[in-house]
Every structure is written in structure tokens, then in C-alpha cells.
Amino acid sequence: MIALSDVSGKEFYLNCDLIYRIDRSFDTIITLTDGKKLRVIETEKEIIDKVIEYKRKIYNGFSEGEK
Template sequence: MITLTKLNDKQFSLNALFIEQVESFPDTTITLTNGKKFVVKETETEVQLKVIEFYQKINVLGLRKSLEG
């Protein structure tokens, strides 16, 4: 799950696995695989970074960060 902020400043969690598309209109609009849309305060780049971090955390597509000890 990634935490995002709606335009009314309320935060919510979104399962990043269901994100199909992220666009800027100029507001960032996220479209899910079921067609539902969310408009958020975060930039498109911020959303992309959160998704990558989430994928690394759950080890999707072998994107796990190397563990340095």
C-alpha cells in the first residue's frame, strides 16, 4: 500500500498493484485497473517513486534493494 493525499488534504492508502495509469492534468490523476480514478496532491514523479518503493518492499519483479549489513 502507498499513502497518498487527496486534494482536501485527507490521506489514504492505495494498493499500488491496481494502478494502471498515472497522469498530470495538471493535477495528478491515478486510474486503477477497475476504472476508478483518484486525484491526488503528489506529483506524478512522487507517485512513481512511492510505487517503486512499494514494489521493492514486497519484492515484485526482483526489485528488492540489496541488503547491506
């Protein structure tokens, strides 16, 4: 899961496997596979970087202390 912040600044965690698409309007809008939309303050690039970092941890195994 990746940590994101909604437009009010409240942090939440998102299962990144549920992301269908990411669009940029005034805010960044994440559309999930079930059609639900989330507005977040992170940019598309920040979200993509978080997903890549998370997937690397999964595929390479968590190192001690990162669990």
C-alpha cells in the same frame, strides 16, 4: 500499499497494483484498473517513487522494524 493524499489533503492508502495509469492535469489523476479515477496532490514522480520503494520492500523482504 502506498500513502497518498487526495486534493482536500486527506491521507489514504492505495493498493498500487490497482494503478492502470497516471495522468497530470491541474492535479494528478490516477486511473485504477476498474476505471475509477482518483485525484491526488502528489506528482507522478512522487507516486512512481513510492511504488518503487514499496515494491523493493516486498521483493527484498521487510527489514525488522518496517513491518
